[in-house]
Every structure is written in structure tokens, then in C-alpha cells.
Amino acid sequence: MPQATRPTQLSPSRALDFQQCPLLYRFRAVDRLPEPPSKAQVQGTLVHSVLERLYEVEAGRRTPEEALALIEPEWAKLQAGEDVSELFSGLDDESSWLRGVRRLVETYFSMEDPTRLEPHRTECLVTTTLDDGTQLKGFIDRADVNGDGLVRLVDYKTGRRPPERYSEKPIFQMKFYALVWWRTRGTIPKLLRLMYLGDGRFLDYSPTQDELEGFEKGLKALWATMREAIATGQFRPQQSKLCGWCAHQKLCPEFGGEPPNYPLPTVLPGLEMPPT
Incomplete structure (x- = not known):
């Protein structure tokens, strides 16, 4: 189980988590509870890796064939660093998923020509x-x-x-x-x-x-609210249509669950908060 942390930085993903559901933010950023990866998440990671590697080769070689050839080695690297075996029911399932990855990479080339770009x-x-x-x-x-x-x-x-x-x-x-x-x-x-x-x-x-x-100004106000929640341990759940995709429903009061004990020292609301 990952060790709990006191967040000191704000990222766009964690800001959106807090806006969606403060309790979800706590589970992800403070408790750091594990979440099983989805096929869509792993697909996104793989496609991003392929496109990043594509821009490491000289401009004239940035062809669809070059990009498609990068999929297998990048997939092997991803599998070596993360257990994704439970995502697929068999070789046919994985092959079908990889065909989807190839379609996404091919679509990229229909949107822009990387041979004409030299990213900063x-x-x-x-x-x-x-x-x-x-x-x-x-x-x-x-x-x-x-x-x-x-x-x-x-x-x-x-x-x-x-x-x-x-x-x-x-x-x-x-x-x-x-x-x-x-x-x-x-x-x-x-x-x-x-x-x-x-x-x-x-x-x-x-x-x-x-x-x-x-x-x-909005981010400053949001982070002040988040800091107070981190200091007091008070993260209210906020039910929405997105709850169906949440990996932590069993711990959510909105679904009859109970969160684990808050893992950080707390102060009373309105008192001076611990330093960040």
C-alpha cells in the first residue's frame, strides 16, 4: 500500500478531481489508494509514448510506417513496467485492442504532417x-x-x-x-x-x-480550499454521473461505504493550517 502524502502542488488532473468530488481527490492524492488501470487509460499511455518517440527521429522518417513499427516495442516497455495482464481475456482480445491502437496512430497522420514540424x-x-x-x-x-x-x-x-x-x-x-x-x-x-x-x-x-x-485567481482560491481540506481531513463526497467509473465506491458514504481513517495529522477548521 503506498504511503499517504500531504500534497504541496496542484496539477490539472488533481484540480479536476477535487472539483468533481473532494473525496475522490483525497483517495487519489492523499491516501494514494491503488486503482486498476483501464484499457482506455493504457491505450492512451501507449499512444502518447509512440508519438513522443516519433518526434525523436529525424523529420523525414516520421511516417505512418515508422510510427506503427514503434507500437510493439513501446507496448513491451509498458508491460515491463506495469501489470496489465488482467485487462485482456486472451490473445485475441489483446490483438483486437492493439488494432485499435494502430487506428489511433493512423488517425494522427490524417490530422497533421509530423515531417513538417519541429517541436520545441x-x-x-x-x-x-x-x-x-x-x-x-x-x-x-x-x-x-x-x-x-x-x-x-x-x-x-x-x-x-x-x-x-x-x-x-x-x-x-x-x-x-x-x-x-x-x-x-x-x-x-x-x-x-x-x-x-x-x-x-x-x-x-x-x-x-x-x-x-x-x-x-480561480486556481489560488481552489488551492486555498484544497489546503483547508487537507489540513482538516474534511473531504465531502459529491455524487454525479461519473460515480459509475469510480474505483472507490465501496469506501464512499454515498454508496454505503466508510472511508479509511484519515492518514494525516489534522487541525480544527479555521485554525492555522500546517505548512505546505
Whole structure:
């Protein structure tokens, strides 16, 4: 069982966890309870690895054939580092799943030509500390910078593009990256691009300085709320349609369960919180 930790940084995924359900955030970020990987999650990891490796070869060799040839070795590496044997019922099931991975990689080439791109960075770690001490951390799939210094941040998604009414979460993630990029490099990205390989569609967004300043204020307020929950151990469950995909229903009061004892020292609400 992983050892519990006191979170000191905010990432887009953990911020979205807390907004969805504070108790889910606690289970993932504080208790660090294990969650079995899903086929979709492993598929996303594999496709991301293939596309990252693709940009490590010279531009002229970034062909569909080269990318497809990377799938097997990257899959072998992933299997060596993570137990995914229970995901598949047999060789036919795994073969069918790998055909799906190949289709996603092929779709990528229908969306852009990697031989004409020279990314500034791939799988780029970005971190910053805001003026109130809030620490932000994230990984950007790809950062492109053109000759005029204009920045495009790109994120690959292996699902289908969501309807507009459900685009808030992916745009939140990209605004997070844009804010950290701006605060560390002094340049506001011109374009935030999500590439949905499930249907070959894009979701583009161009942030403004006013938007990012407002977003920054919101993150500061969110982290203050999260810090108080971490200090007091009070994480309320929040039921939604997403509960059906939660790995921790048996521990959730909304489903008749009981969370484990809070693993960190606590203080009473309103008192000075432990340092982060």
C-alpha cells in the first residue's frame, strides 16, 4: 500500500478531481489508494509514448510506417513496467485492442504532417509558483514555437471530441498549461490545441491575458480550499454521473461505504493550517 502524502502542488488532473468530488481527490492524492488501470487509460499511455518517440527521429522518417513499427516495442516497455495482464481475456482480445491502437496512430497522420514540424519540446514538464505560494505542475504533450516566437501547446486525446457543453474540463487543462507557460516564460500561448484521435477532430482555444489572470485567481482560491481540506481531513463526497467509473465506491458514504481513517495529522477548521 503506498504511503499517504500531504500534497504541496496542484496539477490539472488533481484540480479536476477535487472539483468533481473532494473525496475522490483525497483517495487519489492523499491516501494514494491503488486503482486498476483501464484499457482506455493504457491505450492512451501507449499512444502518447509512440508519438513522443516519433518526434525523436529525424523529420523525414516520421511516417505512418515508422510510427506503427514503434507500437510493439513501446507496448513491451509498458508491460515491463506495469501489470496489465488482467485487462485482456486472451490473445485475441489483446490483438483486437492493439488494432485499435494502430487506428489511433493512423488517425494522427490524417490530422497533421509530423515531417513538417519541429517541436520545441515533447512531454514537457512545466512548473511554477504563483505570487501567493501556490505551486503548479503539469506535463504538456507537445509545445511548438514558430519562427516568430508564437507558441502552440498541443495535447493528444485518444477519445472522441466532446460536445461543446462538455468542453470545460479539457479547456481547463489547457488553460492551466498556458498559465504556467506564461508565468515561466513570459509568453502567452497563441493557440491551445487538443487533438482527438478517436474521431480526428480538433478543439482549439486562444487564451487572452485577462482570461489567464482570472483563471489564476480561480486556481489560488481552489488551492486555498484544497489546503483547508487537507489540513482538516474534511473531504465531502459529491455524487454525479461519473460515480459509475469510480474505483472507490465501496469506501464512499454515498454508496454505503466508510472511508479509511484519515492518514494525516489534522487541525480544527479555521485554525492555522500546517505548512505546505
